[in-house]
Amino acid sequence: MCSYTPLELIYAGGFLPYRIIGHSEPPQNADSYIHSNFCQFVKSTIDVAINGGYNFLEGVVFVNSCDAMRRLHDVWKRYVPTKFMHILDIPMGTLSLGKHYLKEEFNKLRIALENYASITINDQDIVNAIELLNESRLLYNQLNSLRTENPPKITATELMNLTSNFFKTDPKNWNEKTKGLLDKINTYPNVQTRSNNPRVLLSGSPLHEINFISFIEDIGLNVVYEDLCTGSKFFDLIINDSKDILGSLSEAYLNRTPCARMMKLKERADQIYKNAKKFKVDGIIHHSLKFCDTYLYDVPALKALLTEKGLNVLFIESDGGLGNINQIRTRIEAFSEIIKN
Amino acid sequence: MLEKYFTQLEASLKAKLEAKATARRKFVYEIARIGTRIFDDNWSIGWTTVFVPYEILTSMGVSGMFVEFFGAMLAGTGMSSKYLELSESKGFSTDSCSYHRTIIGAALDGLLPEPDVLIGASIPCNGGVKALKRIGEIFNKEVFILNIPIDITPKSVDYLTEQFEQMIEYIENETGRKLDYNKLKNSIRYNNEAREYLVELNKLCMNVPSPANSNDLKNFIMIVLLLGTKESVEVAKLYRDEFKSRIEHDLKGATEEKYRLMWIQNRIQFKTDILSILEEKYGAKIVIDELNHIWWDSMDESDPLRSLAKRIITHPLVGPAERRLEVITQLARDYKIDGAINPAHWGCRQSAGARVLFKDALQKIGIPLIHLDVDCVDERNYAQGQIMTRLEAFLEMLSTY
Numbered sequence: 001m002c003s004y005t006p007l008e009l010i011y012a013g014g015f016l017p018y019r020i021i022g023h024s025e026p027p028q029n030a031d032s033y034i035h036s037n038f039c040q041f042v043k044s045t046i047d048v049a050i051n052g053g054y055n056f057l058e059g060v061v062f063v064n065s066c067d068a069m070r071r072l073h074d075v076w077k078r079y080v081p082t083k084f085m086h087i088l089d090i091p092m093g094t095l096s097l098g099k100h101y102l103k104e105e106f107n108k109l110r111i112a113l114e115n116y117a118s119i120t121i122n123d124q125d126i127v128n129a130i131e132l133l134n135e136s137r138l139l140y141n142q143l144n145s146l147r148t149e150n151p152p153k154i155t156a157t158e159l160m161n162l163t164s165n166f167f168k169t170d171p172k173n174w175n176e177k178t179k180g181l182l183d184k185i186n187t188y189p190n191v192q193t194r195s196n197n198p199r200v201l202l203s204g205s206p207l208h209e210i211n212f213i214s215f216i217e218d219i220g221l222n223v224v225y226e227d228l229c230t231g232s233k234f235f236d237l238i239i240n241d242s243k244d245i246l247g248s249l250s251e252a253y254l255n256r257t258p259c260a261r262m263m264k265l266k267e268r269a270d271q272i273y274k275n276a277k278k279f280k281v282d283g284i285i286h287h288s289l290k291f292c293d294t295y296l297y298d299v300p301a302l303k304a305l306l307t308e309k310g311l312n313v314l315f316i317e318s319d320g321g322l323g324n325i326n327q328i329r330t331r332i333e334a335f336s337e338i339i340k341n
Numbered sequence: 342m343l344e345k346y347f348t349q350l351e352a353s354l355k356a357k358l359e360a361k362a363t364a365r366r367k368f369v370y371e372i373a374r375i376g377t378r379i380f381d382d383n384w385s386i387g388w389t390t391v392f393v394p395y396e397i398l399t400s401m402g403v404s405g406m407f408v409e410f411f412g413a414m415l416a417g418t419g420m421s422s423k424y425l426e427l428s429e430s431k432g433f434s435t436d437s438c439s440y441h442r443t444i445i446g447a448a449l450d451g452l453l454p455e456p457d458v459l460i461g462a463s464i465p466c467n468g469g470v471k472a473l474k475r476i477g478e479i480f481n482k483e484v485f486i487l488n489i490p491i492d493i494t495p496k497s498v499d500y501l502t503e504q505f506e507q508m509i510e511y512i513e514n515e516t517g518r519k520l521d522y523n524k525l526k527n528s529i530r531y532n533n534e535a536r537e538y539l540v541e542l543n544k545l546c547m548n549v550p551s552p553a554n555s556n557d558l559k560n561f562i563m564i565v566l567l568l569g570t571k572e573s574v575e576v577a578k579l580y581r582d583e584f585k586s587r588i589e590h591d592l593k594g595a596t597e598e599k600y601r602l603m604w605i606q607n608r609i610q611f612k613t614d615i616l617s618i619l620e621e622k623y624g625a626k627i628v629i630d631e632l633n634h635i636w637w638d639s640m641d642e643s644d645p646l647r648s649l650a651k652r653i654i655t656h657p658l659v660g661p662a663e664r665r666l667e668v669i670t671q672l673a674r675d676y677k678i679d680g681a682i683n684p685a686h687w688g689c690r691q692s693a694g695a696r697v698l699f700k701d702a703l704q705k706i707g708i709p710l711i712h713l714d715v716d717c718v719d720e721r722n723y724a725q726g727q728i729m730t731r732l733e734a735f736l737e738m739l740s741t742y
């Protein structure tokens with residue numbers, strides 16, 4: 001569910017990681033299980049789960065990432081029969097003690113998986129999984145770097161589709177397909193003519209609706225980086241090989257580009273700035289999911305930090321779906337006019 | 342302005358206390374003194390979230406104050422609307438917790454004295470840490486974050502103890518004050534003494550009818566600010582004595598009791614008389630507030646930091662909801678309640694997310710629960726009539742249950 005879940009351990013245990021990302025339709029039964037003032041991600045997830053939509057999963061790994069996620073875990077545990085359930089406690093803030101703690105937490109997950117499946121996950125299995133997933137990230141980043149060009153050689157919608165497939169496919173197959181795609185783009189760089197539209201970076205709460213991004217692109221903006229845990233940021237992670245493999249793994253995850261729940265706002269702003277420069281953006285759209293405290297609490301301070309750095313930022317809030325999207329259309333259009341000049 | 346408020350409050354409470362010493366008066370007076378203390382130059386100031394160990398702060402000469410307390414206090418004095426509006430005008434979402442939005446507004450307005458240290462714990466909610474971060478930015482100060490581990494294991498206790506050690510270092514660096522270990526050990530002794538009385542006074546409230554009235558222990562969670570001091574022992578002892586004497590004197594001083602109720606999480610903080618109406622008109626009494634439960638064991642004086650770490654890690658609000666549900670169920674049984682009220686404070690994700698689980702857990706033991714769906718701090722949309730009607734219907738249902 002959360003991008004702090006060490007996929008490497010799951011894969012090393014012989015399981016296929018499948019990312020739950022909810023949906024953007026109005027939830028049917030969620031209100032009877034969780035309060036209506038929860039983010040669309042949590043509401044839609046519990047909705048699908050209650051209706052048996054995730055029954056094909058062997059188990060679920062939760063992360064203690066925000067108050068809403070903690071309760072999602074509890075409600076799921078009570079109402080959705082699931083064979084394997086585990087909750088990871090990821091520390092936030094900057095204390096160095098967190099590294100050791102996270103390693104312990106990862107080790108607990110490893111043991112829990114071992115016990116559940118009566119298997120042994122040895123270090124080599126983990127190293128193999130790290131290699132495979134590092135390759136996925138490398139491939140993604142190669143494709144992603146095609147967006148530094150103007151016009152970008154690949155659209156956000158195309159990349160979001162790729163990301164979304166990654167969340168449900170065996171990384172082995174995904175890597176093969178992505179290699180093919182890379183070759184194709186490298187051989188025929190101008191298969192599609194792209195426009196010189198203003199370039200934006202999209203940041204904020206996780207988004208689960210690819211069409212949301214297409215919507216922004218259709219307004220006439222090129223989205224060139226998604227600072228989202230469901231977008232480019234997800235692949236911004238490389239794990240080093242070492243003797244202490246769980247140590248490397250936990251260190252990499254703990255120090256990955258922080259999302260809002262890590263309480264490192266300055267680092268987050270710096271990272272956004274760095275990517276804004278790298279991808280030569282004209283503006284930033286920051287989207288918060290309604291009821292997502294994690295991101296909403298940051299809005300005023302982030303606005304100040306980014307504006308201070310001379311960036312143009314538009315802050316929007318919605319349920320991430322397409323239902324009421326026209327309400328934000330005018331604001332994005334107006335923003336597009338501003339950054340064009 | 343705030344300083345004047347607290348000084349006047351302290352003086353008037355002192356006068357009342359001298360006129361007639363009741364436990365409640367003593368409690369409120371001691372809390373007001375902590376309010377005045379944040380303007381006392383002999384102390385450093387620490388803004389925190391609710392569950393940080395004040396024993397450590399107090400032993401270092403740091404006057405700790407939790408932000409939720411301030412939200413509650415400003416609501417109680419009818420001032421929260423102003424600060425809510427201010428924070429909203431600065432872009433803070435109206436969907437987040439109003440305890441936090443109020444204090445952020447107050448900080449933006451220059452109402453809060455500048456903190457020397459800011460310490461936020463990852464429980465009960467992440468919103469608290471975020472709010473503290475925003476307050477830190479206003480004063481250009483870093484926030485020290487305590488990650489409370491969710492599993493109860495010796496390793497978790499080690500981890501939190503080490504964090505305490507770093508927290509002490511942080512406080513030393515920021516304030517130049519050293520931790521006096523003997524003071525800290527003493528505070529554990531006071532803690533244990535107070536704990537005995539607290540457990541005892543709670544037991545007395547299990548008596549049917551209860552010696553306590555609905556508002557005797559209102560917001561008693563604020564006692565955490567006093568823990569580890571001789572004042573906490575005095576307050577707890579006074580309550581114990583008072584309740585004991587009420588029971589010995591045929592419950593003189595206690596109101597009539599037809600229904601025994603449990604209150605979940607925090608009370609409504611702005612002025613409202615719904616509980617007095619329930620009590621006086623219907624004999625419906627809050628006999629236990631969930632958060633007044635004493636969940637920790639007596640602590641080891643020779644090992645203060647680990648003892649305090651254990652106390653926090655075992656808090657029912659840490660980790661998955663299961664522990665909390667167990668406690669709620671146990672309290673329902675121990676206090677022989679007829680029904681439970683959950684205000685379901687708007688904006689409190691950690692609690693609202695478990696609302697169905699609360700109902701479900703209590704239903705299993707045949708206890709009805711009502712969710713009020715109010716905002717406990719923001720009175721701008723409060724509709725007393727509606728709430729009252731629903732509560733009346735609830736009581737009627739209880740009478741036939």
Ligand code: SF4
Binds near residue numbers: 039041065069205294
């Ligand atoms: S971080 Fe935001 S989007 Fe993610 S689960 Fe929490 S509230 Fe929902």
Ligand code: SF4
Binds near residue numbers: 440692
């Ligand atoms: S009411 Fe909930 S969100 Fe607000 S401070 Fe308390 S625990 Fe946090």
